[in-house]
Amino acid sequence: xxxxxFLRGEAxxxxxxxxxLQLVLVHDRxxxxxxxxxxxxxxxIAVLSRYVEIDSRAVRIELTRDRDQQRLVxxxxxxxxxxxxxxxx
Amino acid sequence: MxxxxxxVTSGKGGxxxxxxxxxxxxxxxxxxxxxxxIDADIGLRNLDVVMGLENRIVYDLVDVVEGRCKLRQAxxxxxxxxxxxxxxxxxxxxxxxxxxxDMVRLADEIRPDFDWVVIDSPxxxxxxxxxxxxxxxxxxxxxxxxxxxxxxxxxIIGLVEAEEKGPPQLIINRVKAEMVRRGDMxxxxxxxxxxAIQLIGVIPEDxxxxxxxxxxxxxxLEPKSRAGKAFRDIARRLNGEEVPxxxxxxRDGFFGRLTRLVRPGGAS
Numbered sequence: 001x002x003x004x005x006f007l008r009g010e011a012x013x014x015x016x017x018x019x020x021l022q023l024v025l026v027h028d029r030x031x032x033x034x035x036x037x038x039x040x041x042x043x044x045i046a047v048l049s050r051y052v053e054i055d056s057r058a059v060r061i062e063l064t065r066d067r068d069q070q071r072l073v074x075x076x077x078x079x080x081x082x083x084x085x086x087x088x089x
Numbered sequence: 090m091x092x093x094x095x096x097v098t099s100g101k102g103g104x105x106x107x108x109x110x111x112x113x114x115x116x117x118x119x120x121x122x123x124x125x126x127i128d129a130d131i132g133l134r135n136l137d138v139v140m141g142l143e144n145r146i147v148y149d150l151v152d153v154v155e156g157r158c159k160l161r162q163a164x165x166x167x168x169x170x171x172x173x174x175x176x177x178x179x180x181x182x183x184x185x186x187x188x189x190x191d192m193v194r195l196a197d198e199i200r201p202d203f204d205w206v207v208i209d210s211p212x213x214x215x216x217x218x219x220x221x222x223x224x225x226x227x228x229x230x231x232x233x234x235x236x237x238x239x240x241x242x243x244x245i246i247g248l249v250e251a252e253e254k255g256p257p258q259l260i261i262n263r264v265k266a267e268m269v270r271r272g273d274m275x276x277x278x279x280x281x282x283x284x285a286i287q288l289i290g291v292i293p294e295d296x297x298x299x300x301x302x303x304x305x306x307x308x309x310l311e312p313k314s315r316a317g318k319a320f321r322d323i324a325r326r327l328n329g330e331e332v333p334x335x336x337x338x339x340r341d342g343f344f345g346r347l348t349r350l351v352r353p354g355g356a357s
Binding site: 012013014015017018020021022024025028029 | 235236239240243244247269271272273274275276279282283
């Protein structure tokens with residue numbers, strides 16, 4: 001029963017609605033739908049790879065919003081940084 | 090004092106723009122203000138039936154704009170409230186018959202003799218919407234507590250801000266307290282958090298709204314209607330009164346207390 005779910009603080013459909021809205025609005029406001037962002041990410045990886053070896057599977061790129069400013073935040077781990085941490089031998 | 094022009098819009102259709110326009114107009118006029126409601130939804134005339142004035146239409150908005158009649162001739166006087174008037178939309182024309190400039194000119198002609206002009210905008214973000222917001226001093230955005238309507242409201246907020254109309258204010262319509270309480274409907278708080286906009290009214294779901302529109306007598310005239318009261322509160326807020334918002338979503342009774350005990354701070 002949804003009321004019991006609510007009492008236990010579990011996910012309700014209202015919470016799902018709010019989370020979906022927040023996500024879709026971030027993309028709407030930037031006029032950058034998720035698929036386009038994915039394409040941007042692929043291009044970014046291709047360009048960066050010409051200069052430095054990156055761990056392309058771990059690249060994260062997302063839209064965030066603080067106050068009135070929308071931001072594109074990219075986290076691009078370098079392949080070498082992981083290799084270096086690997087034990088020798 | 091010159092009239093303030095308030096435009097009621099939403100983006101999404103069917104959220105209650107026309108109902109809100111009629112009720113706000115009625116509530117303002119019932120409080121002794123001189124009001125003109127304008128139906129800017131050209132081609133899909135509706136405000137007349139919601140206000141119960143459909144049998145008295147001779148001239149319409151396009152007739153005024155195109156100079157076939159005087160402004161006063163197109164103003165239909167309400168049956169119950171002598172200070173309430175309606176300028177109906179044309180039924181057989183389309184929205185291109187009127188331009189945003191025409192609307193500004195029309196509003197300027199009305200302003201000196203009235204206190205409020207309340208404009209019912211068509212759905213969408215095209216010409217009809219642009220017409221409706223062109224003369225606005227204040228834009229009210231109607232939404233429902235559901236994903237699609239809130240998304241469209243966000244888009245409209247952006248467009249209104251781009252037109253430098255000042256910050257719009259929000260009406261959340263058709264709130265079902267019971268569903269909010271059990272976590273199956275976005276709460277007022279949720280919607281405000283997502284949209285970051287000032288609230289001017291929360292209208293509870295109320296069968297009286299349909300009964301009223303069946304009879305062409307807006308719910309704001311029904312003393313006992315909860316939605317009617319919420320619309321009257323909006324009118325008072327427009328007049329600068331500080332009116333507290335009724336807590337429609339209050340968790341009262343046994344389960345409410347239980348919820349508060351189990352989850353202090355609430356979770357809506």
